[in-house]
Amino acid sequence: MDFLKDKRSPVKPVFVNAHCHLELTNLAGKMPKNKPFFEWLSVLRKEVENWTKEDYQASYLKGLELSSKAGTSIIYDVGNQMSEPEFSGFTKLYSMHEIIKQPLPEPCTPHSIYATPPELVREAVKSCVKAGIPWSIHLAEFDESDRFCDFLDIFKGEQEFVRNGLIIHGNFLKEGDLAFMAKNHIALVHCPESHEWFGHKDPEFEMWKKSGVDICIATDSLASATSLDLMEQVKTLFRRYPKAFTHKEAMAAITTVPGKYFYI
Numbered sequence: 585m586d587f588l589k590d591k592r593s594p595v596k597p598v599f600v601n602a603h604c605h606l607e608l609t610n611l612a613g614k615m616p617k618n619k620p621f622f623e624w625l626s627v628l629r630k631e632v633e634n635w636t637k638e639d640y641q642a643s644y645l646k647g648l649e650l651s652s653k654a655g656t657s658i659i660y661d662v663g664n665q666m667s668e669p670e671f672s673g674f675t676k677l678y679s680m681h682e683i684i685k686q687p688l689p690e691p692c693t694p695h696s697i698y699a700t701p702p703e704l705v706r707e708a709v710k711s712c713v714k715a716g717i718p719w720s721i722h723l724a725e726f727d728e729s730d731r732f733c734d735f736l737d738i739f740k741g742e743q744e745f746v747r748n749g750l751i752i753h754g755n756f757l758k759e760g761d762l763a764f765m766a767k768n769h770i771a772l773v774h775c776p777e778s779h780e781w782f783g784h785k786d787p788e789f790e791m792w793k794k795s796g797v798d799i800c801i802a803t804d805s806l807a808s809a810t811s812l813d814l815m816e817q818v819k820t821l822f823r824r825y826p827k828a829f830t831h832k833e834a835m836a837a838i839t840t841v842p843g844k845y846f847y848i
């Protein structure tokens with residue numbers, strides 16, 4: 585049969601990781617599970633207390649190496665230590681500077697509405713939209729305290745800038761939030777291992793899917809996950825929620841769906 589003679593390898597899917605923090609890779613195995621976020625954060629701060637710029641860079645490079653081994657081609661990374669190297673072997677690497685309290689050089693994106701002052705959230709998001717790069721923000725993760733409507737309020741009179749972005753976690757998003765996101769090219773990024781790590785409430789997958797919002801599956805960092813392999817995230821998702829997605833939907837969530845936001 586002719587096709588058996590064809591030695592070309594089949595076209596592989598392009599794996600796209602829409603959310604990670606590569607500079608935290610070397611925290612693997614050092615962070616507690618099932619702790620309230622701010623307790624977890626204080627352990628993180630202690631762990632990195634004496635890290636030098638070189639330590640962050642080594643951690644970042646380790647993350648790149650692991651991602652590459654796992655077959656990831658496109659990475660949207662957020663970090664605030666300016667630890668990214670100038671060159672990498674990646675087809676596409678978005679190294680975003682994540683703003684917490686202080687402005688950072690572009691390309692930058694806000695961390696969250698609880699950690700980043702509103703004016704810096706606004707400026708970072710606007711700069712991304714103007715540059716045609718997706719912005720990202722951790723939002724609606726813990727409870728009702730970091731709501732989508734509070735994020736929208738930051739853009740009073742300039743809501744046209746709330747498009748082409750990534751909402752990370754979004755455990756507490758409401759139907760109306762999802763409808764807004766679906767209409768404005770804003771994806772919801774679910775990180776299965778990280779979700780389990782913090783013991784968040786079960787995601788409302790049915791509502792997410794019904795809304796038509798783009799759903800991406802990503803890794804988050806090794807400070808709240810054990811692997812930077814997107815397939816491992818899919819396995820975690822199916823172990824915990826076997827009926828939430830079809831295999832086709834799960835594969836799309838690590839390839840073509842996030843792929844709509846990034847270009848090679």
Ligand SMILES: [Zn+2]
Pocket residue numbers: 603604605722752804805
């Ligand atoms: Zn994150």
